[in-house]
Amino acid sequence: xxxxxxxxxxxxxxxxVLILDTAExxxxxxxxxxxxxxxxxxxxxxxxxxxxxxxxxISFEAAEKRLSADVINFTAKGSSVSKGESLKxxxxxxxxxxxxxxxxxxxxxxxPYRLATSGWIDAAVINAxxxxxxxxxxxxxxxxxxxxxxxxxxxxxxxxxxxxxITLVGDILHSRVARSNVDLLHTLGxxxxxxxxxxxVPVGVEAWPCEVSYDLDSTLSKSDAVMLLRVQRERxxxxxxxxxxxxxxxxxxxGDRMAKMPEHAIVMHPGPMVxxxxxxxxxxxxxxxxxxEQVANGVSIRMAVLYLxxxxxxxxxxxxxxxxK
Amino acid sequence: xxxxxxxxxxxxxxxxxxxxxxxxxxxxxxVGLSAEGAEVVEAEGKVLLPGLVDLHTHLREPGREDxxxxxxxxxxxxxxxxxxxxxxxxxxxxxDTAGVVEQVYRLGQEHGYCDVQPIGAVTVGLEGKKLAxxxxxxxxxAGVTVFSDDGKCVDDAVIMRRALEYVKAFGGVVAQHxxxxxxxxxxxxxEGVVSAELGLGGWPAVAxxxxxxRDVLLAEHxxxxxxxxxxxxxxxxEIVRWAKSRGIDVTAEVTPHHLLLTDELVRxxxxxxxxxxxLRTERDVLALREALADGTIDIVATDHAPHPHEDKDxxxxxxxxxxxxxxxxxxxxxxxxxxxxxxxxAGVAERMSAKPAEIGRAAGHGRPVSAxxxxxLTLVDTEYRGSVDPAGFASRSRNTPYEGRxxxxxxxxxxxxxxxxxxxxxxx
Amino acid sequence: xxxxxxxxxARPVLEAPDIARxxxxxxxxxVERAKGADDVVLLGIPTxxxxxxxxxxxxxxxxxxxxxxxxxxxxxxxxxDLRMHxxxxxxxxxxxxxxxxxRLVVLxxxxxxxxxxxxxxxxxxxxxxxxxxVQLAVLVDRGHRELPIRADYVGKNLPTSLRxxxxxxxxxxxxRDTVLLGAKQTP
Numbered sequence: 015x016x017x018x019x020x021x022x023x024x025x026x027x028x029x030x031v032l033i034l035d036t037a038e039x040x041x042x043x044x045x046x047x048x049x050x051x052x053x054x055x056x057x058x059x060x061x062x063x064x065x066x067x068x069x070x071x072i073s074f075e076a077a078e079k080r081l082s083a084d085v086i087n088f089t090a091k092g093s094s095v096s097k098g099e100s101l102k103x104x105x106x107x108x109x110x111x112x113x114x115x116x117x118x119x120x121x122x123x124x125x126p127y128r129l130a131t132s133g134w135i136d137a138a139v140i141n142a143x144x145x146x147x148x149x150x151x152x153x154x155x156x157x158x159x160x161x162x163x164x165x166x167x168x169x170x171x172x173x174x175x176x177x178x179x180i181t182l183v184g185d186i187l188h189s190r191v192a193r194s195n196v197d198l199l200h201t202l203g204x205x206x207x208x209x210x211x212x213x214x215v216p217v218g219v220e221a222w223p224c225e226v227s228y229d230l231d232s233t234l235s236k237s238d239a240v241m242l243l244r245v246q247r248e249r250x251x252x253x254x255x256x257x258x259x260x261x262x263x264x265x266x267x268x269g270d271r272m273a274k275m276p277e278h279a280i281v282m283h284p285g286p287m288v289x290x291x292x293x294x295x296x297x298x299x300x301x302x303x304x305x306x307e308q309v310a311n312g313v314s315i316r317m318a319v320l321y322l323x324x325x326x327x328x329x330x331x332x333x334x335x336x337x338x339k
Numbered sequence: 340x341x342x343x344x345x346x347x348x349x350x351x352x353x354x355x356x357x358x359x360x361x362x363x364x365x366x367x368x369x370v371g372l373s374a375e376g377a378e379v380v381e382a383e384g385k386v387l388l389p390g391l392v393d394l395h396t397h398l399r400e401p402g403r404e405d406x407x408x409x410x411x412x413x414x415x416x417x418x419x420x421x422x423x424x425x426x427x428x429x430x431x432x433x434x435d436t437a438g439v440v441e442q443v444y445r446l447g448q449e450h451g452y453c454d455v456q457p458i459g460a461v462t463v464g465l466e467g468k469k470l471a472x473x474x475x476x477x478x479x480x481a482g483v484t485v486f487s488d489d490g491k492c493v494d495d496a497v498i499m500r501r502a503l504e505y506v507k508a509f510g511g512v513v514a515q516h517x518x519x520x521x522x523x524x525x526x527x528x529x530e531g532v533v534s535a536e537l538g539l540g541g542w543p544a545v546a547x548x549x550x551x552x553r554d555v556l557l558a559e560h561x562x563x564x565x566x567x568x569x570x571x572x573x574x575x576x577e578i579v580r581w582a583k584s585r586g587i588d589v590t591a592e593v594t595p596h597h598l599l600l601t602d603e604l605v606r607x608x609x610x611x612x613x614x615x616x617x618l619r620t621e622r623d624v625l626a627l628r629e630a631l632a633d634g635t636i637d638i639v640a641t642d643h644a645p646h647p648h649e650d651k652d653x654x655x656x657x658x659x660x661x662x663x664x665x666x667x668x669x670x671x672x673x674x675x676x677x678x679x680x681x682x683x684x685a686g687v688a689e690r691m692s693a694k695p696a697e698i699g700r701a702a703g704h705g706r707p708v709s710a711x712x713x714x715x716l717t718l719v720d721t722e723y724r725g726s727v728d729p730a731g732f733a734s735r736s737r738n739t740p741y742e743g744r745x746x747x748x749x750x751x752x753x754x755x756x757x758x759x760x761x762x763x764x765x766x767x
Numbered sequence: 768x769x770x771x772x773x774x775x776x777a778r779p780v781l782e783a784p785d786i787a788r789x790x791x792x793x794x795x796x797x798v799e800r801a802k803g804a805d806d807v808v809l810l811g812i813p814t815x816x817x818x819x820x821x822x823x824x825x826x827x828x829x830x831x832x833x834x835x836x837x838x839x840x841x842x843x844x845x846x847x848d849l850r851m852h853x854x855x856x857x858x859x860x861x862x863x864x865x866x867x868x869x870r871l872v873v874l875x876x877x878x879x880x881x882x883x884x885x886x887x888x889x890x891x892x893x894x895x896x897x898x899x900x901v902q903l904a905v906l907v908d909r910g911h912r913e914l915p916i917r918a919d920y921v922g923k924n925l926p927t928s929l930r931x932x933x934x935x936x937x938x939x940x941x942x943r944d945t946v947l948l949g950a951k952q953t954p
Contacts, residue, residue, distance in 0.1 A: 039857040122656035123538040124608030147538030218535030325854035
């Protein structure tokens, strides 16, 4: 049995619900005077970050420490990572130190999968974002946030997101968050619509379990949650869209557009936000925007994933698809 | 060198006959030939083909002897049943002068496993800016007739036009690596359903097809011939078919791996499946097989691209592109074309020997198996089935996508001008 | 666990009326020992300990005519045998609003056996607050302690062999109230 979390697509509906339910219990720990559990005492987790991402690393680190794991941070920021050997060599160095799990962020799509399947190491591999491929814990924390807001904190236990209409807006092409969310939300029974200029939708998207629209305004009234994805300014120079202003006008979420959403609907963003580009300050600061909650929920979700993968003698989460590959 | 009698060989898959080799030539072909004074090789119904000719091999020498040398590459070729290979120009230094091509040519002659016919670069340093001394390379001892910047596309339309025109003077041919560079910036695999899911940069079919379309029109316009390297998409097939119907002098090659493998394999993120042009879809594979059968695609060429282990033992994006192919090419062609009923062994001989020799003007190769012809031959046990074990490769590199895969057929003997280079599957 | 198997070869040692009776007795003992039970907080250990705690709370409220804080304490992540099994799904930890600091916490569980669950519960409590005292109420004490732990309130002492199993069924979870003693199934 594999003990990795590489892709949101590897999770069954029951796996995903178990993670969300577990995270709900983990969230309660944050309300206690001692925000710590002894569960992973004696386990060593390394945060192997080949890409700079302070937010994600801190979130994992908080989760690991709350579960009493020993944490090693390894940031290979911008160093000699262009050569492939460094991933293998680094992995084997860590293996020699006896780590139980590797949380890896890497710029190359598939690097975590490679790490988990190449025989370089035995440790559990948790994907903290790889290239433009997957970011499964982000999708889980997003689903957790949606379930809390749209179903309810207690009412949501044991529940999925059946019938919820989720709209993802922005740079789908380059987004691992979009890929992970489409996979997970589909597994959880939600109806997903992607909205982007056609240049930022990947060729081959027709095989994804979702709808694609180029028109934000027509989807807003039919959305229970609208998730905005960051649009990097450098995409403009590669002719994905003409100007920042035109992008904002067609795909940015402002107060007028938010007003078209159903009253219960929420606005989400994985952060960091580019205010004025994909989201106006008015929307970002409104109480319908869950950005801050998402950050808090990230710690709970990562605690849940770490507990379910490392808390026992074998993982609780099944990964049928990885084993088939 | 004495006489050799090959007894009971199915020439091009036909009825068993005997072939008598005398010195460097075939002396006689027939039933019940006398074995007097000859070493007898019992073919036991194996298939006898003219020695295979590969129009697209990377021998890596000079410059990357850690991945392959002329010696190891030609030994791999002999193992695969080849008697002539065309060595691509993307070495270090680039084969863009008479000096480099002569060196490669001589190394091939010295080692004696397989004739090495160097391919000259079209442009200086493969940079696509300035024509290399094509005439000087042609006039050198290497006698270069095929020119290619393979690995890079001659994307400047004017340079391509000039090259096509210029080589007419001595009957040369430009072999184009069709890849529109801007459309393939950051490309990691075929652009489609799988790339969308895996988040790997897409290499769209149109980047190949648009260059092929442009180049066949250029060839028509200037009245030259053009060869398309490793054609990989169904759309490219359509364009070449159209060009041939117009009478344009275009030839095209397909690699064994594009006849067998699809981009679904990339889901493993295992860089042994990383190659340029990339593995395409099932639909493309079927179109390529059909085109090879009906002659739209003229030849099979290996694009044998050795890489050291460390260049593949890493994450996908960091890995080198390319696969070794000389030692598995015939097996893959048997699997995809012969065992499927798409080609006869005579058709294989045409596409893996006669036609590539003709395109590259390789004198003495790709000739019929008949009296008076050079004894460049290969004997194939087509009944054999076995799984591919890279540890047994003669190539210095092991980057095969077929490791552990069961493939049919095995080359047991190869003769280069009457001299055995491979005996019972072992190099001499 | 297969209920049918229990019913075929297990015999009931407590039936619904017995369970109701011993809970009433335990409630009275708590009031007696806690001198009115005005600072008592009941924490049930999931799953069945929670239902027992809720039933005890009702009885205590009947006796004292006061609202008795009742909650649940999941001990999964404090277990000492985590590495011996796949991770278990977590149950709810629900601490009553006023917390446990300075109060008398009565832990409630269905069966007291090795004592390891209670050890884990004491650790968990430690991370939640500092009670004035901690007591333990169980429906059944079947013996075979592996730690120096004893119950303050016991519904029934049930001498057992290690080859036997004790199964508590409660209406809230199992559809009926009963305590069954059976032979260990050897699959």
